[in-house]
Amino acid sequence: MSEPIISTVDIVLLIIQEDRLCVTLSNRDKEPYENQDALPGGYIHAQADRDCLDAAVRILQQKTGLLPPYLEQLKTFAGAARDPRGWSISVVYFALVDADLILSATNPGLTICPVDALRRLPFDHNEIIAAAVDRIRNKSQYSSLPCYLAGETFSLPRLQKIYEACLGETLNKVSFRRKMDELGVLETVAGQTESTGAHRPAQLYRLKSEFKNQLKLLVRGL
Amino acid sequence: MSEPIISTVDIVLLIIQEDRLCVTLSNRDKEPYENQDALPGGYIHAQADRDCLDAAVRILQQKTGLLPPYLEQLKTFAGAARDPRGWSISVVYFALVDADLILSATNPGLTICPVDALRRLPFDHNEIIAAAVDRIRNKSQYSSLPCYLAGETFSLPRLQKIYEACLGETLNKVSFRRKMDELGVLETVAGQTESTGAHRPAQLYRLKSEFKNQLKLLVRGL
DNA sequence: TCAAGTTAGTTACATTATGCAACTAACAAA
C-alpha cells in the first residue's frame, strides 16, 4: 500500500516588472519556514479539489486574489529531502499574468522579485523557479506565451520588451514584427494611444478572442 | 493537514516496431482492473525511494527488467475520478528504448501496441499516452530525442523512419540528413553493413558518447 | 560478365526565411 505522503501544489506566478521577468513570492504564515518568502502553495484537499488544477486555482485565489489568464502544469517535485516534514510531493504550476493586476490587488503578503536576483529560498523553490524560467524561455521561442504577461492591450514595442525579458536576449525589430504577424494571434485595436512622450505613438494590439486562453504554436518542420 | 492520497508512478515506455510508434503495456496482477493491460506502474515507497525518478527506475526494472537510456518526467495526473480507490496522484514518466531490448527480455506480462491502435485502457491511461505522444512529437521537431528509439548503431534511412513514426509525417531525405549533421550528435562507425538486400549498403552511425544520456537541443531564434 | 533493379547518398538550384541598415512617419517640446 501507499505510505502517507504530503501532497501539495505550488505556483510560480510570473510577471514583468521594469522589463524584467519577476516571480511573486508569498510570506509563509505557518511552519516550516514561517514568516519567510516562498512560492505560494498549499495542501491538496481531497474533499474540496476535483483535481490538481482545481487546487492550483483555489490556492492562487487564496494567496493572490486573482485568476490568471494562463495556467499550466510545470513539473512535479518530490522526494524525501525537499521538506523537513518528510517525503512530499509538490505538483507545480506556472502562471502568467499582467503585472498591473497584481499591483492593483495590494495583497499585503506578496513580494515581487526578479528571477535573476533571487536569494536562497525555502525548500527546493530556487530549483523550481529555474525550471519555470527554462520552460517559459523555451516556449517563448516559438509561441505566443509571453502575450499573457502583457495587459489587455499593448504596443508591439512593449511586447518585444516582454519577449526579450523572457528570452534573456534582444531581438531584431523587423523579425519580431514579422513573426508576430505570421503567428496571427494579434489584432489591432482602433484607438492607438500609448503616447508616452515626445515621439510617434504606437499602435495598440490585443489577443484575438479565440486565443485569450490558449497557446498558438508555430509548427516548424524538422 | 493533507488527506491520505494514493501516490503512484506510471511509465509510458515507447518503442518502434515495424516503423510504428508503440507503447508497452503490462498485465495487471492486482485489483483494480486485475488481469487487464495498462501502463506499468506502482506505488511510491517513501521508505525505499529517495525521489520520483528513483521510484520510476525501480518500477520499470520490476515490470520490464530494463533501464532505458532515456527517461523523462512527462506530467502528473491527479484527481478524484481517475481511480476507483479514490483521490490519487500519478506522476508519469516517459521512457524510450530500442525495441530489441524489450523483445529479447521476453517478460511474459508485456504487450506491445501501436499508439494509434489502442483500445480503451483502465484509468485515464489513454489520455496519458496521448500526452506522451504529443510530447515526443513536439520534441522530435527540434531534438535528437528519437535517436534513443534506435539501437546502438543504425543507418540514417532507418533513423529517418523512426523520426517519421514519431512525427506522423514523411520527411525530406536531404533536409533530414542536413539536420542530423548540424545537430552534431552522431558519428559514423567504421564497418558500414546494414546490407539488407540487393542494393547499396547504408553507413552505420551511433550517438556520440557525450550524448548517450542527454538531449541536444537546436536552439532557434524567435 | 553485364544489364536490371533497388536503395544510399550527393549535387545543384529554386524558394523561403531571417537579419540588418537605412529609410519615412508621427508626435512633443523648445
Place this chain on the structure above:
DNA sequence: TTTGTTAGTTGCATAATGTAACTAACTTGA
C-alpha cells in the same frame, strides 16, 4: 518650424529549406 525621439516600413544580403535529378554500391538473374 526645427530638433529629438520612438514607431513602423522598405529593400537587400545572407542563410535555411525543399525538390528533382543525379551518381554510387550493392544483388540477382540472364
